Amino acid sequence: MIWRTLFYVLGTVGGLGICILLLPSRLPGTTLVGYGTNWLLIWLVGWSLHRPVPIAVGAGICLGLLQDSLVLPPDAGIFPSHSLGLALSGGLTAMLQKQRYMQEDFISVALIVFGMAVITETVNALQRSFIGMEVVQVWSDHQRIALSSAVLTSLWSPACYFPLSQLRHWFYRSTKKLTQN
C-alpha cells in the first residue's frame, strides 16, 4: 500500500516536474504566433477536478510561485505574480466539479482548460494594469495572448491529462481492491 501511494505521489509530482520543464521549451507544434503552451495550467486543471477547493487554490499558489521563480526577473516585485491567476483557476475548476456541471472526459477537460486559460491571462493582464504598465499595450497584448494560449493549451490538454488521470484511476482501483479483500 505504501509503495502504491508513493508511486502515485511520485508519478503525479513527476508529471508536474515535466510540465514545468516543458514551459521554457518550444517543441515543434507547441507554439502559436510565438507564444508557448501553458503546461502548468493543464496539470492544475487535471489535479483540481477531484479535489476540494482549498487544496486546489493552494496548488495554484504553489505552481504560480514556481512559474514566477522561472520567469520573473530578480528585481521585479511580488506582482505581477502567476499565483493569483492559477489559484483562481484551480479554485474555479474544483467548484465546477462539485456542482457536477462537468463530466470527466477529454472534451470537457479541454473546454475547462480553454476557459481557465482565458481567466488566467486576464488576471495577469489586470495585475499588469494595476502595477502601472501601459494599459493600452497590456490589453492589446492580452487579446492575442489569451486567445492563442487558450487554443493551444486546450488542444494539448489531453496529452498531459490522460496519463495523470490513468495513474489516478489505477491508484484508486487498486486501493479499493485492497480494502475489499
Place this chain on the structure above:
Amino acid sequence: MAQIQKWWLRYGWQLGLVCVGIYFALMLRLQHSMVISEVYEFFSRPFQVSRPELLENARIQELQYRITELENQNAKLQQILNLPQSKINSTQWAPIIGRSGDAWWQEVLIGKGKNQGISIGDLVEGEGGLVGRVINVGESSSQVLLISDSSSQVGIMVSRSRVMGILRGKNQGTGIVEFFVRDGDVKTGDIVVTSPMSSLFPPGIPVGKVRSVDINKQPAPEAVVEFLAPLGLLEYVRVSKL
C-alpha cells in the same frame, strides 16, 4: 466537528503536501533561484546542437576580419580624438536553450552561467544586433531579458542624425522609441544604435531600423522600430562582459 475530522482524515495529507509545496516554491522565488533553469539545462543538454561551422563559415569569418580591422582603426581614431573607449572586455558564444516560461515576458534562457564567467548585467548580442541583457545567472544557465520586453528600456540614437531617445519593447519584432526633442530629424529606414548616454549598454551597437514615425505624437514624437536581430529565430548569442 465529525465532518471536519472526516475531511481532515481524507484530505489532510494532500493539504500537507500542498503546504510543503508552497513553502518550497516561496523559497525558490524569494532567493531568485535558478534551480528550475538549471534542471532544464541538464535535461536539454543532449539536444543542444553544437554548431562550430556557424562560426567557421568562410564568408562570416571574412566579414569578421574586416570588422576587426575597422574596429581597430576606429579605436585608433577615437584615441587620437581623446574619446572615451568602449568597455567590452571579453566575449563568448552561448546557445539559446529555452524561451520565456509565459507569454507576457520576453526572455530567453542561455546554456552558460557563472561557471563560464557570465554575470548579471552582461551584454547579449545576436546575428543582426542587440538582443538584451543578462538579468539572472545560475551555475550553467542564465536568464536574458530581451529588448523586446515592455519593461526593457534602451537609450538609443539615430545613427544618421544623432537624435536620441528611449526604446521600449512592443512585441517580438518591434519596439517603440520616444524621442527627447520635438523636431528631431528621423525618417523611415534610419538605423538606430545604442546611445553614448546609455548606462546599461556600450554605445554604437546596432539595434533596429525605423519602420514608421509619428511626428505629431504628444508629448514627444514616437517611432516604431524593427529589431535587426531576429529575436524569435536566434539559436546562438554572443555574451560580452562590460
